[in-house]
Amino acid sequence: MSSTTLSIVAQRLLLPSLVSLLLLIVSVISDDASTMPTQNMSHKERAELREESREMFYHAYHAYMENAYPADELMPLSCKGRYRGVTPSRGDMDDILGNFSMTLVDSLDTLVLLGDFAEFEHAVKLVIRDVQFDSDIIVSVFETNIRMVGGLLSAHILAEYLQKQADVMHWYKGEMLEMARELGYRLLPAFNTTTGIPHARVNLRLGMKDPQLKKSRETCTACAGTILLEFAALSRLTGDPIFEVRAHAAMDALWKLRHRGSDLMGTVLNIHSGDWIRRDSGVGAGIDSYYEYLFKSYVLLGDDKYLARFNRHYNAVMKYVSEGPMLLDVLMHRPHAKSRNFMDSLLAFWPGLQVLSGDLKPAVQTHEMLYQVMQMHTLIPEAWTVDFQIHWGQHHLRPEFIESTYFLYRATGDHHYLQVGKRALKTLQKYAKVSCGYAAVNDVRTGKHEDRMDSFVLSETFKYLFLLFSDPQDLIINVDEFVFTTEAHLLPLSIAQLGNSTFSFRQSDEHNVLDFMRTCPSSNKLFPEKVRKPLRNFITGSCPRTISGKRLSALDFQASNADHLRAVYDMGITMVSVGDRSQGKVRLFHSFYNAKSQEEGEMGLQFMQEMLELTKMQSMNQLAQLQVRNSNDKNYPKHLIMAVAYALDEQSQDWTALVAGPSHFSPELIGEQFVEGEVVLASPFRACDEKLENASDISGKILVAERGDCTFVSKARLAQKVGATALIVCDNVSGSSGETQPMFAMSGDGKDDVAIPVVFMYSQEFTKLSAAMQRRPQLRVRIMQMVEFKRWQLAKEAHQNETAAAAAAAALAAGTMPKKKPDKEL
Numbered sequence: 023m024s025s026t027t028l029s030i031v032a033q034r035l036l037l038p039s040l041v042s043l044l045l046l047i048v049s050v051i052s053d054d055a056s057t058m059p060t061q062n063m064s065h066k067e068r069a070e071l072r073e074e075s076r077e078m079f080y081h082a083y084h085a086y087m088e089n090a091y092p093a094d095e096l097m098p099l100s101c102k103g104r105y106r107g108v109t110p111s112r113g114d115m116d117d118i119l120g121n122f123s124m125t126l127v128d129s130l131d132t133l134v135l136l137g138d139f140a141e142f143e144h145a146v147k148l149v150i151r152d153v154q155f156d157s158d159i160i161v162s163v164f165e166t167n168i169r170m171v172g173g174l175l176s177a178h179i180l181a182e183y184l185q186k187q188a189d190v191m192h193w194y195k196g197e198m199l200e201m202a203r204e205l206g207y208r209l210l211p212a213f214n215t216t217t218g219i220p221h222a223r224v225n226l227r228l229g230m231k232d233p234q235l236k237k238s239r240e241t242c243t244a245c246a247g248t249i250l251l252e253f254a255a256l257s258r259l260t261g262d263p264i265f266e267v268r269a270h271a272a273m274d275a276l277w278k279l280r281h282r283g284s285d286l287m288g289t290v291l292n293i294h295s296g297d298w299i300r301r302d303s304g305v306g307a308g309i310d311s312y313y314e315y316l317f318k319s320y321v322l323l324g325d326d327k328y329l330a331r332f333n334r335h336y337n338a339v340m341k342y343v344s345e346g347p348m349l350l351d352v353l354m355h356r357p358h359a360k361s362r363n364f365m366d367s368l369l370a371f372w373p374g375l376q377v378l379s380g381d382l383k384p385a386v387q388t389h390e391m392l393y394q395v396m397q398m399h400t401l402i403p404e405a406w407t408v409d410f411q412i413h414w415g416q417h418h419l420r421p422e423f424i425e426s427t428y429f430l431y432r433a434t435g436d437h438h439y440l441q442v443g444k445r446a447l448k449t450l451q452k453y454a455k456v457s458c459g460y461a462a463v464n465d466v467r468t469g470k471h472e473d474r475m476d477s478f479v480l481s482e483t484f485k486y487l488f489l490l491f492s493d494p495q496d497l498i499i500n501v502d503e504f505v506f507t508t509e510a511h512l513l514p515l516s517i518a519q520l521g522n523s524t525f526s527f528r529q530s531d532e533h534n535v536l537d538f539m540r541t542c543p544s545s546n547k548l549f550p551e552k553v554r555k556p557l558r559n560f561i562t563g564s565c566p567r568t569i570s571g572k573r574l575s576a577l578d579f580q581a582s583n584a585d586h587l588r589a590v591y592d593m594g595i596t597m598v599s600v601g602d603r604s605q606g607k608v609r610l611f612h613s614f615y616n617a618k619s620q621e622e623g624e625m626g627l628q629f630m631q632e633m634l635e636l637t638k639m640q641s642m643n644q645l646a647q648l649q650v651r652n653s654n655d656k657n658y659p660k661h662l663i664m665a666v667a668y669a670l671d672e673q674s675q676d677w678t679a680l681v682a683g684p685s686h687f688s689p690e691l692i693g694e695q696f697v698e699g700e701v702v703l704a705s706p707f708r709a710c711d712e713k714l715e716n717a718s719d720i721s722g723k724i725l726v727a728e729r730g731d732c733t734f735v736s737k738a739r740l741a742q743k744v745g746a747t748a749l750i751v752c753d754n755v756s757g758s759s760g761e762t763q764p765m766f767a768m769s770g771d772g773k774d775d776v777a778i779p780v781v782f783m784y785s786q787e788f789t790k791l792s793a794a795m796q797r798r799p800q801l802r803v804r805i806m807q808m809v810e811f812k813r814w815q816l817a818k819e820a821h822q823n824e825t826a827a828a829a830a831a832a833a834l835a836a837g838t839m840p841k842k843k844p845d846k847e848l
Contacts (some may be wrong), residue, residue, distance in 0.1 A: 063440045071444055072491035076136055078450070078460070079484040082475065085459035086125050092152050094124040099473040101458035106159055113757035117162040117223055118169070122153050128169045128477035130177035131512055132485045137498050139184060143191050146181060149174075150197045155205050158227045160234060163212045163220050164245040166205070168311075168509040169477055171252045174202035175259065176511035183499065203260050206253065210268065218271040219246045219293045239294055243287050247276050247312030248508055250319045255513050258520040273319070276312065277331055285338035286354040287312065302361040304343050304351035306369035311508040313339075314375055321378075322505045324518045336379065344384065347391035347557060350408065364413040366405040370422035371508075374429040382433060386553040389426055393442055394557075396423065401449060401466045411580065415465035418474070419454055421482035421510065428490045436550045443490045450483075482510040573625050576632035592618040593626030663765060664691070664781045665808040666750060668794060668801060675818075679811045680791055681760040682750070682781040687735050687770030689779060696806035697748045697779050699724045701795060709737045714744055721745030724803060726791075729754045729782075734768040738776045748805050749780045752788035759786035779805055 082096075090096040093103025103109075106119040118124070126145055133142040178198040184190050211229030212221040222241040225232035250269040257266035279296050280287050289308035290300035305313065313335055320328040342357035343349050349369050351361045370392050376385035395410060396402045402423055404414035424446055431439035453469055454460045460479060461471040489501065504512040574589045581587070581597070590597075594617030595610055612630045617623030665679035684690065691697070700723045705715040709727035714720065725746040727737050734751055741749040751768065760783070768782050783791070795801045804811075 061441060062437045063444075068440060068491050071440075071447060072488060072496065074451075075447060075484055075487035075491060078447070078455075079132060079136065079480060079488065081455070082459045082480055082484070083129060086475075086480070089458060091126060091148075092123045094119040094121060095477060096125065096459050096475045097473045098456050098459035098461040098475045099471055111756065113755070117160065118165040120155070120159050120161045120166060120170070120226060121157055122155060122170060123149065124169055125477040125480060127153065127173040127177070128481040128509065130173055131180055132480060132488075134177075134180045134184070135485060135488065135497060135499070139188060139190055142177075142180075142184075146177060146191070146194065146198065149177075150201070153201065155201075155208055155226050158225065158232075160223050160225050160232060162245070163209055163222060163224055164242075164248055166209060167249055167252050168507060168511075169481070171202050171205055171209075171256065172507045172509050172511040172513075173481070174198045174205070175252060175255050176507075176513065178202065178259070179514060180499075180512070188498075199259055202256055203262065206256050206265050210264065213268045213272065215293045217293055217296050218268070218275045219291070219296070220249070220268075220272055221293060239292050240290055240299055241293050242290050242308040243276065244289075244307075244309050244311045246272050246291075246293075248315050249273075250315055251322060251505065251507050251513060252511075254319070254323055255517050258517050273316075273328075280335070281354045281357075284342060284354055284357040285334045286342065286352070286357055287335070288354045298354070301354045302351045303354040303357070304369065305339060305349050305372045306351070306366040310368050310371055314371065314508055317375060317379055318505050318507075322513060322515065322517060332379070336381075340384070347384075347387040348408065349388065364405045364407045366414075367402050367417075367420055368422060370402065370420070370426055372426070374422075374426035377426070377429040377433045382550075383553055385426070385430060386434075386550045387557060389423075389430055390554045390557045392423055392426075396446070396449075399466050401453060401463055403466050409580075411583075412467060415467055416472070417454075417463040417466050418472075418476060419450065419460060419462055419479045419483055421478055421486055424483060424486045424490070425510070428486045430550070431490060434550050438550065438554070440490065443487060447487055478509065485510050574629065576629055579629075579633075590626070590629065593622045593629055594618075595626050595629065663808040665806055665811040666781065666783060666787075666791065666803050667806065667811050668791075668803045672798065677811075677815065679808065680783060680787040681765065681808060682783045682787070682805075683760075683765040683767055685734060685738070685768035685770070685776075685780040685782070687768070687774070687780070688738060688749075688776045691779055691806055694806075694810055696804050696810070697724065698802060698804040699747050700800055700802050701726055701750070701791075703795075704728075704741075708732070709740050712740075714740065717744040722747060724748045724750060724805070726750045726752060726788075728752055733771065734780070734782075735770040735773075735776060738778065738780045741780075742776060742778050746778060748778050750783055750788075750791075750805075751780065752783045752791075753785045756785055758784040760784045761786070781805055 085098065085101070086096040089101050090103030093105050095104040096102075097104050097109070104119065106116055106121050127149060130142060130145055130149070133145060175198075178196065181191055181194045181198065182196075185192060185194065208226050208229070209220075209224055212224040214230065215221065219241065221230060221235065221238045222245050223235060223238060224230060225235065230238070250266075250273055253265035253269035257263050275296070276287070279291065279298070284303075286303040287309060288298040288301040288303055291298050300308070303309070313332065316328050316332040316335065319325060320332065338357070339349075342352050349365060349372060350363075353359050353361050373385035373389040373392070376382070376388075392402065395406055398410060399406070399412060401417040402420075403412045404416040404418065405412075407413050424443065427439050427442050427446070430436070431443070450460065453463060454471075456471065459475050462474040462476070464470045464472040489497075494500065499512075501512070503516075504514050507513060574586060574593075579586050579590065590610075594613050596613075597610055610630065610633065612626050617626055664682040664684050666682050667677050667679040670676045670678055702716070702720055702723045702725060704720075704725055704727040707728045708731045709725070710730075710732035720741070721744065723746060725741040725744075725748070727741070727749065729751055737751060738749050763784060766782070768780065770776070791803075
């Protein structure tokens with residue numbers, strides 16, 4: 023096999039059922055010397071970058087070992103460890119932590135790739151001595167599997183490899199395999215569901231008996247579909263089939279939930295019923311590694327059905343989600359409708375997976391788009407819009423872009439990808455390196471650091487950088503004989519020979535032969551430079567900009583674009599923040615006096631008229647969206663979204679509304695109906711006692727109580743008993759938000775005895791309400807349907823704008839335009 027050939031399936035080709043699938047080997051053979059890249063990287067520079075990536079790993083690794091171990095993570099700005107239950111909680115983010123020295127376990131196989139056998143042996147001894155799993159802690163099943171189970175298995179496999187190949191570690195007797203088995207058993211209770219799809223979280227000691235998990239019902243597609251590689255390896259190495267059986271069952275259950283018309287998957291589902299909760303379908307957050315594990319399960323285990331499933335999904339993604347080099351989420355049941363206008367950084371793994379599956383051209387295109395995003399913003403932000411502006415500004419030192427860069431280089435030999443890797447490396451050195459490791463960037467626009475260094479920085483980011491700049495002869499193992507898990511842990515292809523619970527597609531009627539015949543485009547003479555060249559100015563050519571001599575329209579305007587701000591200023595338009603700055607609400611004022619010229623002033627008036635029409639259209643779209651409900655779910659109230667509204671101050675005519683959810687057991691506010699009154703906090707706050715301490719102050723007011731200790735309907739009955747006109751139940755989970763989490767309707771006990779409206783509010787919304795109550799002790803709020811609040815606001819703003827527009831037009835016609843006073847506002 024030539025040095026320019028990337029063997030993707032390696033030993034898997036020894037299996038008779040896979041001999042016909044040689045197309046999954048990607049090879050690049052170029053006979054046209056004119057297409058060769060001109061900026062080849064010298065061996066010397068590549069070796070220097072390899073050593074620099076090694077030093078980057080050790081800078082982070084030693085910072086962790088010296089300042090954080092045995093904690094799960096290093097906090098690089100505080101230069102101390104992050105412990106679950108000790109360090110201030112970050113909410114759901116802390117579900118990855120189990121107080122089991124996660125960063126060290128996640129880093130073990132990187133030490134072997136670096137050739138540091140002495141430190142690897144030392145670290146293995148520490149893990150065996152110090153790490154234990156009998157903790158009353160709720161952890162993420164997905165993260166614990168890929169980081170801890172995968173890390174232990176890979177370290178065990180490499181320890182036995184070193185015993186044979188390097189004549190070291192003869193004392194090792196499989197302790198890490200037994201630790202992986204123990205941890206696997208602690209995760210198994212999560213799989214006890216009617217569908218076979220695992221719960222998202224489990225208590226390491228109590229399983230699913232933890233009271234906090236009684237209402238567990240949701241998980242993401244990637245969370246449930248990223249188990250099989252580790253669990254299959256665990257079963258085949260230990261001889262205990264239960265892990266692989268459960269993981270196969272979860273994958274089978276997910277496959278049955280695909281949309282049969284589009285072959286797409288959603289991102290969040292109910293583990294008990296199998297109903298989809300979020301029908302967004304893409305290749306990024308919430309679904310990414312499900313696709314990865316379909317293909318890699320075929321490669322590792324030789325099970326044809328996973329190749330067939332991957333191909334069905336892949337064809338659907340390329341048909342509906344792929345828009346040239348971009349990948350935009352759609353609705354699984356309406357695949358021609360886009361569900362969001364931004365992309366997230368997790369989709370950067372996709373080009374690497376395309377390389378492995380043999381589809382090189384779109385991999386080159388999407389990677390080029392990602393590289394231009396990086397060049398535009400210095401670091402790839404967590405999410406960016408379709409016009410490549412920042413949507414979420416964080417950069418968590420994620421590995422996916424570097425991973426795809428590595429696989430593209432291995433497949434093509436194109437030194438362009440070495441240059442891309444060099445830029446990524448130097449950028450991390452400049453913007454993320456701190457004295458105590460590497461710190462995530464809180465906002466790529468400001469470069470401000472975050473006190474966070476995830477374990478994947480050591481397990482994946484630095485590992486892929488090191489591999490990118492290494493030649494095969496630089497490594498002590500042949501990585502082509504391994505499959506990289508989603509956490510970049512190494513599992514050997516020889517695992518398939520340890521046992522085989524797979525079956526051929528010919529034994530199943532769920533696939534047909536066409537699912538196995540997706541041919542790869544010929545890569546002969548397809549040098550990536552030919553693919554990248556037409557995309558060279560893809561992003562800069564897409565960004566909105568003000569062209570000289572062309573009027574800026576309201577539809578094109580972006581408040582984050584400096585050119586646009588200058589253009590509207592020249593047209594005599596100024597922007598003033600209204601109310602709470604965190605809401606990003608502004609009012610536009612137009613004045614001919616402030617315009618750069620009469621022509622610019624007239625353009626400004628036209629711009630304001632367009633903005634009025636655009637605002638009306640957007641508001642009507644919002645109303646339509648608020649009226650949409652899940653017609654298949656008969657248990658939800660007719661209008662799912664409620665509003666808790668109040669005036670911004672006592673004199674202001676401007677109101678704001680906080681999103682809230684309804685209940686099944688209270689009367690529904692229909693049409694323009696609302697309840698208005700002063701709000702008061704229950705004492706005790708959870709309103710579960712038979713008597714409230716401030717009962718005499720509640721009559722005729724709207725009561726606020728915290729979730730917990732008793733049922734929703736019990737709180738409602740108590741509020742009704744003391745004379746409250748309505749009840750607001752606020753969440754007890756810190757950081758929860760109606761903007762990011764699905765709204766739900768509170769359930770009752772079947773009795774129809776609550777006569778006051780009851781709504782539910784997440785904690786971030788309650789924080790805003792609480793702040794308003796502190797500023798105004800006698801704050802009055804109005805509870806109503808959100809759609810009716812929007813209609814009310816739209817009608818009020820339309821009246822104000824029409825009045826202002828009429829006045830401006832009359833003044834212009836009369837030639838009495840006032841100076842230094844706004845003519846029109848929006």
